[in-house]
Amino acid sequence: MVGSRSSPGPPGKTTFWGWFFIAIGSIFLPLFVFAAVVSKLLPPSNNPVIAAVQKDRYYYLLVPLILPVLVVAIYFRWLSMKLFKHA
Structure with a gap:
């Protein structure tokens, strides 16, 4: 049939990958916003990880x-x- 689309895989598998990518994006977006914006507004930290993020200029x-x-x-x-x- 012209114009019909077939599913790329079983419904359970495609649903899993859809939720997986939504979950990964939901985790990485706040981390990126913290690294790019919020960490620059905070006072200097004694934590080495947060201090490295604050000094980094790449994501900023x-x-x-x-x-x-x-x-x-x-x-x-x-x-x-x-x-x-x-x-």
Whole structure:
């Protein structure tokens, strides 16, 4: 049948991977926000892990640099879907 989509796997397996990725994203988002924003606002810490995160500049600068890349990626995704639909 034209236009029908088949499931990529058994429903239980795809449901597991969906919840797995949601859980991983829910864990890493607060950690990234802490490393990029919150840790810079806290006073210096005696904990070596938190002190290393506070002194790190990579993630602090990654946030503004990733936004233009994200906009371009979203635009190219939209453009490719339009070209695919109207081809």
